[in-house]
Amino acid sequence: MVLKQKEGWIEVITGPMFAGKTEEMIRRVRRLEYAKKNIVVFKPEIDNRYGESEIVSHNKSKTKSINIARAEDMFKHVTKETDVIAIDEVQFLDGKTPEIIEHFADQGKRVIVGGLDTDFRAEPFSFMPTLLSIAEYVTKLSAVCVKCGSPATRTQRIVDGKPARYMDPIVLIGASESYEARCRKCHRVYRKPKPYKER
Ligand code: ADP
Ligand code: MG
Ligand code: ZN
Numbered sequence: 001m002v003l004k005q006k007e008g009w010i011e012v013i014t015g016p017m018f019a020g021k022t023e024e025m026i027r028r029v030r031r032l033e034y035a036k037k038n039i040v041v042f043k044p045e046i047d048n049r050y051g052e053s054e055i056v057s058h059n060k061s062k063t064k065s066i067n068i069a070r071a072e073d074m075f076k077h078v079t080k081e082t083d084v085i086a087i088d089e090v091q092f093l094d095g096k097t098p099e100i101i102e103h104f105a106d107q108g109k110r111v112i113v114g115g116l117d118t119d120f121r122a123e124p125f126s127f128m129p130t131l132l133s134i135a136e137y138v139t140k141l142s143a144v145c146v147k148c149g150s151p152a153t154r155t156q157r158i159v160d161g162k163p164a165r166y167m168d169p170i171v172l173i174g175a176s177e178s179y180e181a182r183c184r185k186c187h188r189v190y191r192k193p194k195p196y197k198e199r
Contacts, residue, residue, distance in 0.1 A: 008105035012131055014117040015141035016155040018181040021114040022057035022088055024141065028112055029063050029086055037083040041065040042074060044092040055088045071097040074104075082109060090115035091125045098130045120157035120164055120179070121189050143181030152181035156188065163188035 011028075013021045032039055043055050045067045056062040065086075066077055071093045078085060085104055090097060090113040101111050117132065117140070119125045132138055142151040157164035159177045166189050182188075 006108040008108040009110060009136040010101060010105045010131070010134060011110070011112045011137040011139070012135040013112070013114040013139045013141065014128065014132065016116065016118070016143055016152055016181050017179050018058055018143040018152070019141035020057070020143070021141060022055055023059065023061060024139065025086055025088055025112060025114045026055065026057060026061050026063050029084075032084050032110075038081050039084040039086065040074075040077050040082055041086045041088070042068050042077070043088045044090075045069045068093075070094055071100045074100060078104065078109075084110045084112065086112040086114075088114045090131070091128050095127060098127050098134060101131070102134055116155065118154060120155055121166060121192060122154050122184075122187055145183040145186050146180045147182060147186035150183040150185070152183050154182050154184065154187040156180040156182040156186075163190055165190040166192045 013024050015021055029039060029041060041055060041063060043065050053064060053067065054062045055065045065088070068074060074085070074087075085101075087093070087101075092115075101113065104111050113131060113135075115128055115131070116125045117128050142153050144150075145152040146156075157168075157177060157179055159165075159168065159172060159175050164177070
């Protein structure tokens with residue numbers, strides 16, 4: 001990749017949970033810090049798994065970040081001097097996100113976003129297909145399937161010890177839920193409608 005100043009672009013780091021999206025984002029941010037770039041890192045407020053003001057990978061590397069409730073909040077923190085904007089867990093932001101990101105890239109900023117491409121149903125996550133289309137560079141990472149060891153491209157949701165049901169709401173009250181990385185073969189969703197019927 002040729003790094004020419006004031007030429008903006010969008011980079012997406014995607015894949016299922018545990019694929020190393022946050023790790024990869026932190027790696028890119030670190031390198032840009034060495035290059036003395038003016039960087040601002042955001043994450044949606046909803047992702048408060050690890051506290052207020054940092055993004056943290058599953059293997060505990062971290063970097064400072066700003067929590068935002070809405071994509072428009074980024075305008076309060078991005079200035080003329082900002083070279084790089086990074087957003088982790090971008091899929092949890094609102095529908096204005098793609099156009100705001102595009103606006104920043106048009107202004108000559110490098111925008112690095114990390115997020116899930118699919119939800120627990122293995123269906124496209126919100127506006128992520130749009131981001132993947134408008135991005136100049138896409139890195140699709142895989143994890144390791146906890147069942148068979150193959151490359152895992154999907155996120156398995158487990159509710160009270162069982163695979164989640166298709167119609168379950170995104171936020172479940174009073175259930176114990178967890179997530180695993182799984183391959184296409186080992187991924188399960190109860191009562192998922194068949195998308196294509198073989199004749
Ligand atoms: P993501 O942001 O994509 O969810 P992270 O960068 O937070 O991923 O975490 C990646 C790390 O997760 C790996 O380096 C590894 O230490 C850990 N990990 C835990 N379970 C798995 C798995 N099933 N496959 C791959 N990595 C895993
Ligand atoms: Mg992550
Ligand atoms: Zn598998």
